[in-house]
Amino acid sequence: MTLGAVAAFAAVLVVANTLIRPVKPAPARPPAHAAAVPPAPAHALYTGRSTDNLVTIAIAVNGSKAAGFLHFGFHQTAALRGSVHGSQVVLTGQGARLTGAVSAADAAVFGTVTPVPGHSVPYAAQLSTETDIYAGRSSDNELTLAVTTHGHRATGYLCNGKSVSAWLQGSVSGHRVTLAGKNGAGLSGSLSGLDMFGTVTPGAGQTVPFSAELSPRPAGLYRADIVFHGLATVVGWAVQPDGTQQGVIVTGTTKQPAPALNLSNGAFTLDGTSFTARPVPGNATFGP
Numbered sequence: 134m135t136l137g138a139v140a141a142f143a144a145v146l147v148v149a150n151t152l153i154r155p156v157k158p159a160p161a162r163p164p165a166h167a168a169a170v171p172p173a174p175a176h177a178l179y180t181g182r183s184t185d186n187l188v189t190i191a192i193a194v195n196g197s198k199a200a201g202f203l204h205f206g207f208h209q210t211a212a213l214r215g216s217v218h219g220s221q222v223v224l225t226g227q228g229a230r231l232t233g234a235v236s237a238a239d240a241a242v243f244g245t246v247t248p249v250p251g252h253s254v255p256y257a258a259q260l261s262t263e264t265d266i267y268a269g270r271s272s273d274n275e276l277t278l279a280v281t282t283h284g285h286r287a288t289g290y291l292c293n294g295k296s297v298s299a300w301l302q303g304s305v306s307g308h309r310v311t312l313a314g315k316n317g318a319g320l321s322g323s324l325s326g327l328d329m330f331g332t333v334t335p336g337a338g339q340t341v342p343f344s345a346e347l348s349p350r351p352a353g354l355y356r357a358d359i360v361f362h363g364l365a366t367v368v369g370w371a372v373q374p375d376g377t378q379q380g381v382i383v384t385g386t387t388k389q390p391a392p393a394l395n396l397s398n399g400a401f402t403l404d405g406t407s408f409t410a411r412p413v414p415g416n417a418t419f420g421p
């Protein structure tokens with residue numbers, strides 16, 4: 134799943150209701166003699182809503198490239214791509230259009246969004262403080278993966294929804310991402326614009342190419358460390374930006390498919406018992 138090929142993004146509205154707060158209109162600009170503000174970040178994620186509160190917006194910026202997601206109406210979505218020139222952002226796709234200006238002083242993007250032709254509305258989106266999220270799949274489409282970065286640290290999760298479950302930790306150095314896990318599992322990737330490309334190793338001697346893209350929530354890796362039937366159990370999910378998910382339950386050496394994860398509150402159920410999973414940040418530490 135990439136930003137250029139988005140299926141129904143139905144989970145976004147629910148997630149946005151819990152993760153994105155309405156953004157106040159842009160404050161008055163400071164007088165000309167005010168101290169200069171730092172430039173807007175070249176690599177950032179902005180999230181917000183239209184002023185009528187009917188369109189949920191996520192904008193990912195990386196240098197001169199940009200991409201976005203819109204959710205509006207009754208489970209209607211649009212995936213956008215475009216560019217950044219100076220402070221100006223222009224995104225189009227699937228009949229929708231978004232224009233805006235990045236304000237470093239306000240740590241936000243302000244502009245106009247047109248989810249459907251003939252209907253334009255102002256919006257504001259604030260700089261997100263959560264870690265960057267990359268979500269994607271292996272080239273053979275067998276493995277789903279998600280990686281979060283936080284400064285020079287990164288974590289990842291790789292699974293096939295059945296028998297492969299690998300938790301990875303490592304570092305970001307320049308454009309290189311290097312992660313390692315147990316039993317020879319690992320990831321070696323390169324950041325390029327909004328994308329991450331490289332190879333993943335689910336186990337010793339098994340390597341396959343992958344691609345992932347900078348993505349807003351609900352994308353990411355989610356984890357729950359629980360006691361199930363008296364045994365220590367780890368449940369993990371790799372989630373794509375449209376809410377598509379794969380997960381695995383690991384109890385000792387036994388692996389089985391994970392149940393569906395409610396992306397609005399992290400809830401899931403095993404044998405009638407309710408549990409809660411949480412998104413894993415890029416600077417997390419965890420066991421096997």
